[in-house]
Amino acid sequence: MKRFLVITVMAGVLGLQASLPALGADPAAEQQLISVLQSGSTPQEKDAACHLLKRIGTAASVPALAALLTDEQLSHSARYALESMPAPEAGAALCAALKRTEGLVKLGIIDSLGKRGEARAVPDLAKLPADTNADIAAGAAVALGQIGGAKALSALRGALPAAAEPVRGAIADGLLRSANRLLAAGDRVAAAPIFRQLSGPKEKAHVRTAAFRGTLLAAGDRALPMAVSAIEGNDAPAQVAALEVARELPGPQATARLAALLPKVTPAVQLGLIEALGQRGDPQAAPAILPLAKSADPLVRLAAITALGVLGDASAAPTLLEACVSENPVQQKAARQALLVLHRGNVTEALLAQVASTKGAMQAEVIRTLGGRADAAVVPRLLALADSGDAATQMACFRALAVLGDAPQVAALTRLVLEAKSEVARGEAQAALAAVCQRAQRRPGRLDAAPLAKAVVDGTASAEGRAALLQVCSGLVDPQVRAAMRTAAQDTDSRVRTAAFRAECDSRDAAFLPDLLTGAREATELAHRVLAFRGYVRLATEEETAKQAGKSPVELLGPMLAAASRAEEKRIVLSGLASVADPEALKLVAPMLDDAAVQAEAAQAATQIAGAIGGAHRELAESVLKKVVAVATDPSRRQAAEAILKQIEAMSDFITAWQVAGPYRETGKDYAALFDVAFPPELPGAKDIAWRLMPTGADPNRPWLLDLLKALGGEQCVAYARTAVFAPNEQPALLELGVDDGVKVWLNGKLVHANNVARPLTVGSDKVKVTLQQGWNTLSLKITQNNMAWEYCARLVQPDGTRLEGLQIDPNRAQ
Secondary structure, three states, X not given: OHHHHHHHHHHHHOOOOOOHHHHHHOHHHHHHHHHHXXXXXXXHHHHHHHHHHHHHOXXXXXXXXXXXXXXXXXXXXXXXXXXXXXXXXXXXXXXXHHOOOOHHHHHXXXXXXHHHOOHXXXXXXXXXXXXXXXXXXXXXXXXXXXXXXXXXHHHHHHHOOOOOOOHHHHHHHHHXXXXXXXXXXXXXXXXXXXXXXXXOOOOOHHHHHHHHHHHHHHOHHHHHHHHHHHHHOOOHHHHHHHHHHHOOOOOHHHHHHHHHOHHHOOHHHHHHHHHHHHHHOOHHHHHHHHHHHHOOOHHHXXXXXXXXXXXXXXXXXXXXXXXXXXXXXXXXXXXXXXXXXXXXXXXXXXXXXXXXXXXXXXXXXXXXXXXXXXXXXXXXXXXXXXXXXXXXXXHHHHHHHHHHOOHHHHHHHHHHHHHOOOHHHHHHHHHHHHHHHHHHHOOOOOOOOHHXXXXXXXXXXXXXXXXXXXXXXXXXXXXXXXXXXXXXXXXXXXXHHHHHHXXXXXXXXXXXXXHHXXXXXXXXXXXXXXXXXXXXXXXXXXXXXXXXXXXXXXXXXXXXXXXOOOHHHHHHHHHHHOOOOOXXXXXXXXXXXXXXXXXXXXXXXXXXXXXXXXXXXXXXXXXXXXXXXXXXXXXXXXXXXXXHHHHHHXXXXXXXXXXXXXXXXXXXXXXHHHOOOOOHHHOOOOOOOOOEEOOOOOOOOOOOOEEHHHHOOOOOEEEEEEEEEEEOOOEEEEEEEEEEOOEEEEEOOEEEEEXXXXXXXXXXXXXXXXXXXXXXXXXEEEEEEOOOOOEEEEEEEXXXXXXXXXXXXXXXXXX
16 A cells, blocks of 8 residues: 555656546545645655645545645645635635735635635635735735626725725736626626726726727627727727727628728828728728728738728729839739739729720739639630730730630640740740640640641741740640651751750650650760750650550660760760669669779669669679779769668668558548458459559668658558568578567468557567468568557568578569
């Protein structure tokens, strides 16, 4: 028993809550804590007991706690326990202690009585606002305000006239608290005289403001004329309060009366009124606010412009447009935002009318606004303006069309590119056309590229325009466009030929790979050869290209490497190979370590590839890295290769090459429940599972650690990992796992281990005896995620724990 008591007390001393459920469940626990209070225990132990009694104490503990209330060292601890205890005996104990204490101890008792809202203490507290100790007097006033009720209120109102600061401020605060409580309860009649009492000139400004605010809220139908009078008047606290309440006054009549004040008051008051009218959300205030958008006061102008966006209608558009061409950037930004959110009336028609009646910068601003409002109905008008407007108008139209245009505008924009009269206009039209084509292309069947393809090969059109269109073509994957680009590459005009070649080099279309390979081999101009190499390598290393071409990046890069005769060309191919985590890529790079002209780039590529595949292809990676160390002249390259070698050695026993799928979830189920839910990766014959290569460990101190949280993210979910292990012979082995959190293991489709648990990772915590069949074995894991870290590691060793030689790992062979 004594040991239990010591543990309990220490839990409180250290702030530990783990033992509280046990305490609450044991009726004897409270008596043990009471015994501490009544014993010769140290003050620290008694303080800890008080903290625990605050949580579990009942009326039984009140006498022991009450005995400490007069103890200067432990009074705080005792009242801390009593002030929140629901037992009425706790309040009675504090009331009794109020009469037996002085100074800081008494002040603490007063504070606890206020927090409890202890009405029984009011008669004694009511005497204290006149106490000679200002702290006691102020504390009592605050407590009376917290407790409330007629008697407390009467005591505070009676004490106010004779009180001086700081006690007067505390009494005022107590009265305000009480009056606002009455107001919230709907008793305006009782609240009003209290607010009036606090509105006199003796009170501080913040008290008068709060009091007049309460007076207005208690005034009912009289609130509006009172607020109007205060706003027009010179009493600053009343004016501030009226402006605060203005947003809450009900009805359209209030909006009309308040809006009518705008021309009569100072700019400072105009600011407050505009803010209040904006928050009221009543559009009938807009006509009164509109003239202030041109006020001489910059702050008033800004406030009016912002409010018009919320309250105004189409008639505010001309004024806001004028503000848009202001030299003041803050005002300009506010006006542009107001035009974007303006929604009452036919704003689009009003803006279009402005287009017809304005020119230059103002017209461009209108067009900018039309584009920003994203109303596609204005597109035909924008196209017409782009055809006939001045340079500024054209530019604005093209930028708006880039946002609003779609497939039907391809033909018109194509024509505008061809007919552009300046390089700037042509560039803007081209950018708009490119944006429209890209947007339409993302929705299958929307883009009809025929107008663009036809224009590219139109020998009667300007060469500059056709060259600009070819840049647009480079972003499209379309058979008509592809044919047009190839035709343009044979054009009689050298400018068109060059533009077509550059477009092929920039293309996202995998069908151009043969063209680029031919260009790399046959181009007579050095610059064109380099462009072809760069374009080909970029395309060949994109995931989508491999799908389109039906070949791996290595298969695609091999011919280009063979075509590279100059060092610069080889460097370009090496940069592509470096990004391909494939043993075949490393085999292509390895011979280039003997080429002095590109040895540095080959070493960098080899190190990068070896680091990515070292876990699955250890022998190849090690042999190439050792060659890098032997031939590299740059110390930093040698160090990088040596670091990867050390990492591969550290990972040698671990399986670090995996494919991963997930995360998988089900609504309402946590990690433990998900453990037994069969998701597609564990269902026979399931298709369309998005397996992807698991990133290797990024922690140099633990390179074998695989971080699912970084790769997948999430909580209360599961993921699946799989790989294939080649064994030269059938043999027993020991699979050692470290997993955060739970794990299921299948070997060749057979469940061999299951552990549903939440835990941090410990290397080798789960040991599973398995038998590897001769040849390739598929190893699959299901790993649950509770929260925080989500990681795993795995290795295969001999049953006695020694290294298992001859294994190969290849996740691509997993089934």
